Amino acid sequence: MTDVTYVSSFEGGQRYAAGAVTVLSLHGSHYQMGRQYGMLMKYDINSLYHSAIDGRFIGKENFTYDRLKQIAYLVYSVYPQKFKDIIIGMSETSGLGLEKQIILNAIEMFPKYNQVLPALCSGIAVWGDYTGGGPLVFGRNNDDTDYYREFGAYTIVAVFHPTDSGQPTAIVNYAGLIYAPSGMNRDGVFLELNSGNVEWIYPDRPLIFSTLFSFLEDYSTLSELYPAFLSIKGDATLSSIVNVADDREAFSYEISAFVEKNDDVKRRYQDRQGLLVATNHFVDPSWGIAPPTPDNDYSWTVKRRDNLLTLAERYKGSFDVERMKQVLDTKIDDGGATQPNETIYQIIAVPKERLMWLQAPGNFAWQKIDLNRFF
Secondary structure, eight states: OOOEEEEEEETTEEEEEETTEEEEEEEESHHHHHHHHHHHTHHHHHHHHIIIIIIIIITTSOOOHHHHHHHHHHHHHTSOHHHHHHHHHHHHHHSSOHHHHHHHTTTTTHHHHHSOOOOOOEEEEEOGGGGTTOOOEEEEEEEOOGGGGGGGGGEEEEEEEESSSSOOEEEEEETTOOSOSEEEETTOOEEEEEEOSSOOOOTTSOOHHHHHHHHHHHOOSHHHHHHHHHTTTTOOSSOEEEEEEOSSOEEEEEEOOOTTOSOOEEEEOOSBTTEEEEOSSOOOGGGOOOOOSSGGGGTTHHHHHHHHHHHHHHTTTOOSHHHHHHHHTOBGGGTSOBOSSOEEEEEEEEGGGTEEEEEETTTEEEEEEEGGGTO
């Protein structure tokens, strides 16, 4: 078991270490939680800024500061005010100032606004017969361009306890980034986002990652999430596959970014009883879309999905956290779904028990986070 140790506190917020993983417990209004976050993570935020912005994007990827600022402010401009308040509060205590804080918040977006996006990320949920009657287990690979591994050590869990609106919510992201590519709330709703069929971004639409953060703060059940996802119709930032789970079941939302489609959000249920697998292509048959070809141009999305389906059958009845670690540690060429260099961090979630495990290959091995302590 990973030990949790107290590190520091500021204005009602606390920083803990779960092994190699930082866990923040933030309390108050969104603005107050931002101030806590900025001070508690001051060194890490500045270190990541210099590594990512100065070292990588300006130093090696030929971005100008003005282009980074332009993209970052496009992202920020469509943020809900409550999340702007977090960033504003953070900027007051982190030492970056507001402009650089806004730029740091967009480090995952810069290459995606300049080119066609890679088809990355994988998710697998097992329950029922696949876990031998044990609790639902979700495994998630967060993939990106290979140089994001430079930032993997900054992957943290931030738990927000808002007093102005919403329920306690934990998000997994790089230090200083305020949105939810993955997260779980106090009621045991877990979600994660994979890129979808068509890979470009509509910058004038609300960032779907921040929308997911709002969903976690605002909704307590999967049934409540269903109409919330339908509200994204015609307004998605990018084509996405969002997988959601609780203690009993899992669904996959396949979201088209095309406004001209009348039915651009589809909820897909299990592939087999007790099994849901999603990579980066829509598989709901009602789309009438064939799998993308050639598969290698789409980061092996079909192969990764097929591999996970095969592993699920191989280990049916024996899935638990340790078995899911084994699955997520299996590379594509070895029959799994994990990228050799592009898997940046990985998550295993057990919503019923409010438990999460986090690994960043090349940076730190699996660390257990008991969210009961922080919810």
